[in-house]
Amino acid sequence: MSGPQLPQQVTPFQLPCPTGATRLFAVIGYPVAQVQAPALMNRLFVDRRVDAVLVPIEAAPADFPVMIEGLKRIANLDGILVTIPHKFAACDHADHLGEAARLTGSANALRREADGTWAADNFDGVGFVRGLVGAGHNPRGKTVSLVGAGGAGTSIAPALLTHGACLLVLSDVSEKRANQLAARLEAKWPGRVRVASSPAAAESDMLINATPVGLHEDDPLPFDLGAARADAVVADIIMKPAETRLLKAAVARGLRVHPGIHMLSEQIELYRQFFRIP
């Protein structure tokens, strides 16, 4: 996306009715009504003629441990996607962690291995950066303000640094959480991470919302756009609504925007490989 433009919508479609032989995948969240994974993953299954269906699962944090251990006993369930707020907890239920899951302490995908154990990894960060690059917003050599040091921010931050962002300015409502993430990143990328109480708008080539603020219609803006540079890119990780208040405000100011759906749509190919879908 090279200029102001509002985000794409996923078009509804039909899929073959499941039979008793259909393989299962699930996406777990709380809430879950806003997730876009069912449309994207089921589209993949239809296109590739795989007899599988991905369904949404809503589970409160207190119910998550019993619920996911139950899912792991389902013999025809091959994979699980995990979204807010369960990505950290998901790691506790995997037997093997991929590199991004180890680095972030969080997972957004689990798969059953041939021996019955479960492997987990986290594709949020690499998916998000692939989305930026694909849309012409390469973070290499750029100053990036990242708001939110929770599940998504924790994944996106190291991916931005890996991909060459020269300075990352982290902020979070919990300063402690921002400092903890910054300390871990500093150990690997010294001098390239700073914590601030709000985005460094005047310096930033890119301003990213990695908080859930914007999921609800009456949410405030996650950060102020007043000082943003005219050439800044404003990105949101929220997928529903596709047009968040933040993105609308950015478009109104003539800024370039990058909607949340890219992070997920770029991950579909990564999920496909991870789940070994033909």
Add this chain to the structure above:
Amino acid sequence: MSGPQLPQQVTPFQLPCPTGATRLFAVIGYPVAQVQAPALMNRLFVDRRVDAVLVPIEAAPADFPVMIEGLKRIANLDGILVTIPHKFAACDHADHLGEAARLTGSANALRREADGTWAADNFDGVGFVRGLVGAGHNPRGKTVSLVGAGGAGTSIAPALLTHGACLLVLSDVSEKRANQLAARLEAKWPGRVRVASSPAAAESDMLINATPVGLHEDDPLPFDLGAARADAVVADIIMKPAETRLLKAAVARGLRVHPGIHMLSEQIELYRQFFRIP
């Protein structure tokens, strides 16, 4: 079905791709590939424009308790169907039992109540008898041989007696199991139940297979048709294959047959009411 005729097949169809807001239902079995509930229940959801999907779940008996307790924590899962071999175990995971579930000690449907507890009932028996009556094979005043005193037989036997079968001849590979079921039925319907090592073919108006024998292509016949009367009806509870070896053999002898799909298709309306689907 009034004369020799082979069973109907469920026609494949499409349904809208689930979204994050879709409600879930499940059918649990082991194996599960043969179940027909996904086609029938999803047809119901499509016809009634209910945003819900029913998916198959395979779980081994050792995994069933952890698996079903996990399912019960899924906030957007409204109902569970249970099939072989989990119908007895299912009762242990419900807070309230309907009359047929209490009488048979087994359940094939569980629903979440408004207060978060789970209610269970068993519609196999009444579904099977409704199917017989609908096909013109009313068991009232008839002698019926029922082979299999497991989950299905335990449900079908009291429904046949409730509906006026005058004599029920029970057989099972486990004579102990047949005797136990007979003793419970005798307490309520004295003089109308007999246990035998094989069906009383020469006396029976109706011969029913309520065992899993016939699920696999190389299974033997569940009982011998040699002594069956020319006016006998031969019924099978197996749904897949739709044309079991038993039914083919009965058709070959010119006997009337009654395929397994009726027991399920007659239950769809009962499930609809139980699950409070509009």
